[in-house]
Amino acid sequence: MSIILSLNSISKRYGAIQALGGVSFSIPEGSVFGILGPNGSGKTTLLGIVTDVLKADSGSFTLFGQAPSAVQRQKIGTLLETPNFYHYLSARNNLKVVAAIKRQSEADIPRVLDLVGLAARQHSAFKTYSLGMKQRLAIAAALLGDPQVLILDEPTNGLDPEGIAEIRTLIRTLATQGKTIIMASHLLDEVEKVCTHVAILRKGELLSSGPVNTVMAREDFIEIGSADVQALTRLIQQHPAFEKVLPNGNNLLHVTFNHAIDPAALNTWCAEQGVWLSHLQIRRKSLETAFLELTNN
Structure with a gap:
């Protein structure tokens, strides 16, 4: 071109x-x-x-x-x-x-x-x-x-x-x-x-x-929650594909992984470690968030 x-x-x-x-x-x-x-x-x-x-x-x-x-x-x-x-x-x-x-x-x-x-x-x-x-x-x-x-x-x-x-x-x-x-x-x-x-x-x-x-790529993240958010935070950081976790202020966590994660498999993995999820949803980072992350680095 x-x-x-x-x-x-x-x-x-x-x-x-x-x-x-x-x-x-x-x-x-x-x-x-x-x-x-x-x-x-x-x-x-x-x-x-x-x-x-x-x-x-x-x-x-x-x-x-x-x-x-x-x-x-x-x-x-x-x-x-x-x-x-x-x-x-x-x-x-x-x-x-x-x-x-x-x-x-x-x-x-x-x-x-x-x-x-x-x-x-x-x-x-x-x-x-x-x-x-x-x-x-x-x-x-x-x-x-x-x-x-x-x-x-x-x-x-x-x-x-x-x-x-x-x-x-x-x-x-x-x-x-x-x-x-x-x-x-x-x-x-x-x-x-x-x-x-x-x-x-x-x-x-x-x-x-x-x-x-x-x-302006925007990666997906997974929003998860449980009765014990602190225990969930400690656990999710041990996942083999874990990259980043951020609280969203509603007792939920926004988790980014380094490759695509099957939600059902993640739910099973957490349960096997003794933490039961009360909330699990795939979300996409907003354009504004992606832009702010880029311009604030």
């Missing part, structure tokens, strides 16, 4: 603040790549450097396997801020303004309006649009000229549930058409549902990167 963007030790400071510290990762062609992290983690700074809005203090990156150039950047469509359009103009006329600024042909406007699902409302004034429609128009503007890569900074920020669903559906549609999409987000749920790959940032440092199902 070809690499669209490769970052090599990108660093950026704002006075005493280290916005990015030696960040390196690669984005494969055709992926929906999420750059995930809380506010202040360096996501927007990183996108600003890639799109030539900011300059890195050190490090380098390549686009399409080459040093970035004006020609390479023409293959990228960007949406880095809240979209600004003329409220009294229609969607079509707003895109005419954008096309003139970007030096793109107006002939591409019908294609992008259809792509984002706004063809039927292209003559309506921008001020009559819902939040989701306004964001879709902004993505249409970024798609003028048919760029190979789309860069979106917090594309669902501030949207209601309906608008979020609209943008997620649009991103998935664009991905099926071969676009590489790079999106910054602080929403775990969004990245898990939309992205194929992810890089996780914390305070300007890269914690992990790779396929979403690898980086």
Whole structure:
């Protein structure tokens, strides 16, 4: 698989603040790549450097396997801020303004309006649009000229549930058409549902990167309980596959094993050791817990 963007030790400071510290990762062609992290983690700074809005203090990156150039950047469509359009103009006329600024042909406007699902409302004034429609128009503007890569900074920020669903559906549609999409987000749920790959940032440092199902893996654990929780805790630590045990505050234990455990076999094993289980259930670690464990290590 070809690499669209490769970052090599990108660093950026704002006075005493280290916005990015030696960040390196690669984005494969055709992926929906999420750059995930809380506010202040360096996501927007990183996108600003890639799109030539900011300059890195050190490090380098390549686009399409080459040093970035004006020609390479023409293959990228960007949406880095809240979209600004003329409220009294229609969607079509707003895109005419954008096309003139970007030096793109107006002939591409019908294609992008259809792509984002706004063809039927292209003559309506921008001020009559819902939040989701306004964001879709902004993505249409970024798609003028048919760029190979789309860069979106917090594309669902501030949207209601309906608008979020609209943008997620649009991103998935664009991905099926071969676009590489790079999106910054602080929403775990969004990245898990939309992205194929992810890089996780914390305070300007890269914690992990790779396929979403690898980086954000969530192992199963078994929740158990008995009349004597202390005796159960001592016993479970003797199990051959034991890895970790945590109390959950309800006289129950969350136990992680180093391989899959048959619940019936575990129940029998405990009984053979003289401890009878009153509760046994397989559970899956929440996405939030997995993320906090990763970012707090």
